[in-house]
Each structure stands twice: as C-alpha cells, then as structure tokens.
Amino acid sequence: MKLVIITSISxxxxxxxxxxxxxxxxxxxxxxxxxxxxxxxxxxxENWFGTEMNENESILFYAFVPVENVDLVFTAITKFNSQQETKSKIHIAAINIEKSN
Structure with missing residues (x-):
C-alpha cells in the first residue's frame, strides 16, 4: 500500500x-x-504555475493505493503531462506506508 498525493491546477x-x-x-x-x-x-x-502569479486555484488528491496500481497512475499522469501545451502539469508523489489499519 502506498499513499499517492496528486496536485495540479483546478x-x-x-x-x-x-x-x-x-x-x-x-x-x-x-x-x-x-x-x-x-x-x-x-x-x-520555470514557474510550474505558468504565470507570474504566486497563488493559484489548485486541487489536492490523496489515496491509499495498492502497490500494483501505483505505476498505472504514474504512467497515465506522465502521458497526460506529455500531451499538454501549458506550463502547468499534474504533480504526483507516492509514499510508502509502513503500517495501516
């Protein structure tokens, strides 16, 4: 199980x-x-928001994801980002979960 965190513009x-x-x-x-x-x-x-603005309406997703599904999410986001013409991208991180209940 991993904790997947995703951020992007709304x-x-x-x-x-x-x-x-x-x-x-x-x-x-x-x-x-x-x-x-x-x-x-x-x-x-180089500004991932793509503008001079320092604040932007964004969205934060988080999910506990089985290890076997994490690469599917990363691959899909990488594909999505590669097709974008904007400076803004979807950002993703996965964190190992040592214990959960």
Missing part, C-alpha cells in the same frame, strides 16, 4: 478523476486548495 480535476478510475483506484479524496509558489527568483518559463 482545471485538471476531471482528468485526474478519470486517471484514478482507469487505474482502478476505487477510493480517493480531494480538496480545493490555494497553490503558492514564490517565483521571484525564477524565469516565468
């Missing part, structure tokens, strides 16, 4: 839900959040 909410369903993730939670990035020392092209 506009990708529908696509993330589809990715999770297609990867056979049966239960997940999500919440609207304000994403913040201090881009004062970066060029706009």
């Amino acid at each position: 506009e990708f909410e529908k696509e993330i839900k589809q990715i999770l369903v297609q990867a056979n993730v049966k239960n997940f939670s999500y919440k609207e959040v304000i994403g913040y990035h201090n881009s004062s020392n970066e060029a706009i092209g």
Whole structure:
C-alpha cells in the first residue's frame, strides 16, 4: 500500500478523476486548495504555475493505493503531462506506508 498525493491546477480535476478510475483506484479524496509558489527568483518559463502569479486555484488528491496500481497512475499522469501545451502539469508523489489499519 502506498499513499499517492496528486496536485495540479483546478482545471485538471476531471482528468485526474478519470486517471484514478482507469487505474482502478476505487477510493480517493480531494480538496480545493490555494497553490503558492514564490517565483521571484525564477524565469516565468520555470514557474510550474505558468504565470507570474504566486497563488493559484489548485486541487489536492490523496489515496491509499495498492502497490500494483501505483505505476498505472504514474504512467497515465506522465502521458497526460506529455500531451499538454501549458506550463502547468499534474504533480504526483507516492509514499510508502509502513503500517495501516
């Protein structure tokens, strides 16, 4: 079991839900959040929000995912990101779960 954390701009909410369903993730939670990035020392092209704005309407998904399904989620997100023309991408991380109840 791994804890999968996904963040992106709110506009990708529908696509993330589809990715999770297609990867056979049966239960997940999500919440609207304000994403913040201090881009004062970066060029706009390196800012993952894709603008000079420091705050953006974002979304945070989290799910406990069986190990065998984690690569399906990563692969689908990598494919989605490779097809985007925008600077904003879906970000994903997986954390090992030592114990759960």
